[in-house]
Structure formats: C-alpha cells, structure tokens
Amino acid sequence: MSLMTRGERADFSLQAWLSPPQPGRRFLGWLGPLLVTAFAAFFRFDRLGQPHAVVFDETYYAKDALALLKFGAEHSTIKDAEGKDLADPLILKGDTDTIWTGGGSFVAHPPAGKWMIASGEWLFGMTPFGWRFAAALFGTLSVLVLARVTRRMTRSTLLGTGAGLLLALDGLHLVASRTAILDVFVMFWVLAAFGCLVVDRDVARARLAGRLDDLRFGPRLGMRWWRLAAGVCLGLACGTKWSGVFFVAAFGVMTFLWDSGARRAAGIHRPSAGALRRDALPAFVSVVIVSAVTYVASWAGWFASDVGWGRHWADGRGGTFSFVPAPLRSLWHYHAQVMGFHTGLDDRHRYQSWPWDWPLLRRPVAFYYSEPSGCGAAKCSREVLGVGTPAIWWAALFALAVLLGWWLLHRDWRAGAVLLGYGAGFLPWFYYAAGDRTMFAFYATPMIPFMVLAIVLSLGLLLGPAEESGRRLVGATLSGAYMLTVLANFYLLHPILTARVLTYDQWRFRIWFDTWI
Structure with missing residues (x-):
C-alpha cells in the first residue's frame, strides 16, 4: 500500500528524501524475519512445561491470573476442600477442588500482564505450560517485531534479520519468555509502541511531502x-508494570522531535513552531491520553468485580472529589496504596542487584535450581538462570x-531513538536505587531490544555502503564472526537457561562468576 493518501500530490524526489522506499521485494522482506521467528519459537516452546514446578514469582502471577479468570480481580486466599491453604499453583486444578475465601488481594502490579498469562491458563489449563504459554508467545512475536522494525529503520533486510536473530539468542530474553513473570510483556508492548512510531514517522513524512502548501x-x-x-x-x-510510564514520556518527546525534524528537512521556515502548532496536541492525545485511557480500561475486570481490593472503598464517601464516580476514586486510593508499597520496598533479597550491575551481568537471578539424579555423576544440577548472553550484553556497551x-x-x-529507548528502560532505576x-x-528486559x-x-x-567492496568484505567477515560468537555463547549457556540436567562439573563450567550462584 502506498504511503500517500488519495488526492495527495508529492514530488517524488522530496518524498524519497523524507521517507526512502523499503528495499527489495516484500516477500524477501518477510522471509528472513519469519525464519528467525520460527527459530526463536522453537527455543521458547521446546519443553516449555519444564521444569514442572513453580519458578520464582510464578507463585504469585499464575495464581493471580487464575483469579482474574474466575473473579475479574486478584483474590486473597485459596483453600482446598478441607480448608487448607494452597500456596502451590500446581495443585489448583479447578472450581471443584478449590475454595476461594476472603476478599480481594492487594497486588503491586496492574492486571494487563496477568490477563495475558490468564489467556494461556484458559487455553491449556492450570499447568506450567498453560501459565507460561503467553510469555513464550509474546517473546516469540517480539523477535518478528524487532526484525521488521530494524529493517524499516535501516532499509536493510539483512540487518533486520540479524536483529531478530540476536534477540532470539539472548539468554535473559529466553528465560523471560519461558517464565510466567511480567517483564516480557512490558518489553513486548514497549517494542510494539516503538515500532508503531517508526512506521508513523515514515507515513507522516510521506504525507508532508505531498502537502507543502504552507511553508511557514x-x-x-x-x-x-x-x-x-x-x-x-x-x-x-x-x-x-508502572515502569512503562518512563517510555510514555520518552516516546512522547521522541515523536515530537521527529515531527520537528521532518518539517525542517522539508524546508519549513519555522519547523519547531510548526510542530508545536500542528503536531504537539495530537501527539499528546495519541501518546499520553490514549495510553491513560487504555491503562484504565485494563482494569475492567476490577471495575466489574465485587471482590477486587478496595473496589468499594469510595462508596458512600464524600469529600472534595465526590463528583468523581466512586469506582474511579476507589481505584485512585488503591493506586496510592500501591505507590506507598513501591516507594517503601527495601526488603533484602539474595538475588537483588543494582542498575549498574545489570549491563555487566554481575548478579542474575536464579529462577530455579535443584539437584536431581540421573546425570551419571555423584552430583547433578538443574537450573534456570536469568542471565543475558554476555556476547550480546557486553558488546552492547561498546555499541551504545x-x-x-x-x-x-x-x-x-x-x-x-535507540539511546533514548535504552535510557528510558535504564536510567530511571538509578533514582530508585x-x-x-x-x-x-x-x-532490564525492556532494554534488550534497544x-x-x-x-x-x-x-x-x-x-559501510555497498559500493565500497573492500570495506564491505572486511565488515561482513567481522560481523559474521561476531554472530557466530553469539551463537556459540548461547549454545553454551542454553542448558542452564532451560533446566537441563547436567553433572555438577558441567553446570559449574557454565557459571562464569561466583556472583552467578
């Protein structure tokens, strides 16, 4: 489909300058990204139900997701038919086996990601495969999205496919895609928003080229x-997760700067003023207001529920804001409680780390560890270690x-754009540190695509450019060597990312630093 709307008349050279055409045939532009997506899907869905255990924070999110399916909101207490508390999601099999008692559960994160987890439980049941299905699906789709977005940004199918392959080979991305935690969903929606804005940039610049009737x-x-x-x-x-708000601010600034830059490139006399007059308000509505409305809409189950935490707090209460509907005031009060929880969260944890540790992979989280039998040695190890692929993370520091x-x-x-996206996922955490x-x-999962x-x-x-054949050959050789290094690094770490049974010595060989234990 052409980027031009009917009736628009654009000077082709100006349009090509503002929004260069995509390279090659459309089929080839999809073939590479789809192949690396299939590659990513294999590693994310292979043995997805293993370990057949509750992995790290799955103990919260798997149960919360099931409660959303049943009540529309998280529920506080789960008991079996004999009144015994059930803490393990593996034994929650259905309505006849469980009794949900008490009121709503106070939870620290909004429900959208847990609704995604719930979709897998609805399709495949309350099993490890069921509650991990959505994470694997969205993690896989993020590979396709990044490949296509990179292709559009660089006008290179090769670089787009390479980006998808690198994301598929990252260890932390793999673990987050195989675990029912929320960060992979934050990463996906942030990446999808970034991709939409990149497409919007092309569309807007093509439209601008055809409507230059006002040069002021x-x-x-x-x-x-x-x-x-x-x-x-x-x-x-x-x-x-509320950390998504950092990207709302960053991407709002980014799209305004892109609009101003487009007007400057098109020869507009007052590009910044033009962007303020023509683009700023629509951008604010699209990025900020629409995201706020979408956020509130994600609480629809809570609004419809009678058991959600604090759902009826404002019922019958007066006050300065009594004109605001009671459900919205109740939600605001709930959010004030959650904010208090987050600002006061300073409990020590064995696997906690600081933002400056993350790029160096100094202290990853052991999501799961056991010492089973059956490896042919005196001591066996089986682990899910949430660590990024060093060949990607350490190279990224140099690349940034x-x-x-x-x-x-x-x-x-x-x-x-890349620096801004990386900074939005990284720098705000220093304030909390x-x-x-x-x-x-x-x-740090949302940082990985950037x-x-x-x-x-x-x-x-x-x-370099295609016409510089000598430089191209050297660059291709070095780039190929780097990609092979990443592939070998991922292959080495894969067993401790996916709970494969190893001898203790094999496991210890893959633990590069004592801080990984």
Missing part, C-alpha cells in the same frame, strides 16, 4: 493511526558508545 509552519497531517496504536501499546505496557558518538557527530535519528529499593536484573538495535546499527556502520 507546514500543513496538518490528519489522523495518524500508527501513533494512536502506539498509545494503546504504551497503555498496555503501563497496565502490566559508538551510537552516542555517531549521534553527537551526525545527529542520526536512529542512533538518538538511591532510595535503596529492592530490584532485580530481569527488570541493546540489540545498538549492536545492529553499529554493524551497519562497520559494513
């Missing part, structure tokens, strides 16, 4: 559906430095 401020560009879709995705990210230099020298929009808040390395983008853009710089 530039034209209005009409309804921008991709930016609206980005707002929905950001609302779902916030509806999974390259992009920072490239942006400072050339103001390349792609470098700026100052307050001694308990944090874990898997909080790390991969940084590496791929750096590889693109290494490859």
